[in-house]
Amino acid sequence: MYNTLSTQLKDGILEITINRPDKLNALNQEVMKELALAIDEVYKNHDVKSALITGAGPKAFIAGADISEFLTLSPEQGAELAKIGHTIFQRIEESHKPIVAAVNGFALGGGCELAMACHFRVASENAKFGQPEVNLGIIPGYGGTQRLVQLIGKGKALELMMTADLVGAEEARQLGLVNHVTTQEALLDRTRELLKKIQAKAPLAIGRVIKCVNAYFKLEEEGGFETEIAEFAACFATQDLQEGAEAFIQKRQPQFKGE
Template sequence: MNYSTLLTSLENHILTITINRPDKLNALNKTVMSELESAITEFESNPEAKAAIITGAGPKSFVAGADISEFVGLSSAEGMELARTGQNIFFRIENCSKPIMAAVNGFALGGGCELAMACHFRIASDAAKFGQPEINLGIMPGYGGTQRLVQLIGKGRAFEMLMTGNMIGATTALQYGLVNHVFNSEELLDKAKSILSLITTKAPLALSRIITAANAVFDQSRNGYNVEVEAFGECFNTEDMKEGTSAFLEKRKPVFKGK
């Protein structure tokens, strides 16, 4: 599928989704959000794609925020609808049945930080900057930022970032637990693909259930332990479980088929 604001490439079962508005620092407008949702749908339905990377075009920015020009003149009801739409798209990413990593190559601010946090995990270049500067515009995060930032770095640190609007660098983001690894800019995508290449060798059905169970930690309507028990039991009905245990006992590498 062709997109006007995204670049996509599939290599070795890894789909790379690049937000491609470098002249606007890859800001999220309505078109980007709509195409991002379509790309996630395409990713989920493509059996050849087993994992995905979301990154930004150009050397400066992952996503420098939402396109503020689209906020001007909105009513309260329209603002709420904008937030609901953004949250729903980011929920799709967070709950995708296949692993999605954010490779943060520069500014991840506002909606960009929210997008990165919606991914299952994040790595960053040493030039990356993270922040939720919405307070400087007289607004606040609306795409899940207040919720995920607290979950990822803790209440006190999240409040400071949300209330000051200050940015943090990659080293601090690593210290806070916002990102898993920091690499040189030149090696960021290669490192992302290396990590996902390992993950794509694992059992797809088990990976999907790990995502479901881990996300249940933050879903107050569900008992995460019960979700884990059910998901664990479901694994025993899969061919992958039989292959994995046989391979372990036979001292060979398993070949999983997602069945």
């Protein structure tokens, strides 16, 4: 059914695996389209009681976006790309069924944004989180500027997004970015265990808890998400983005000019 994902339904848990291990599970347009279909299944399939999102292979949950796709985009196309990501990730966040990220390895850029859109996160000991988009002359475009602040606070979120520093699993737990840290071998079992515990509770009440908690942020976040889309799109009119993306692909240090 899918080219870039694999799914299995067991014990009411739909396990969604981003399955591009040779590309460190990087998000491209095909992944996003298929992820949208998988989230539709969470919403529509009555046999699905909860969902788990993870990445294939031992190295990465999702190591970011497919940067090669950025080089040919106009600001208008950049805005459309961001809107697609916002729509999909918002559907994850607003699902009345729990969706939990099982983060194995790198969760960078769009991967960190996807993990943050889930209701909470369980990480393996080798997990690393970050929003390093400024290295490419761009900003987070799938909700990262908003959700990172919500989860860890303004000061630390600004530091991580401006320095492009990565944080390991234990620091991420201390910051509140992840709920639990476990071994890589136990990661999926620990996440399944938590979901089964939630599934034993009243499902309508669980859905209403999710809705109420999300409502806490609504007044503040509506303008923030729209601002992120506009500023993300504006990056595609800059020479800095071209330089950053080309440097990334060529595996060299970028020379930004602020143009």
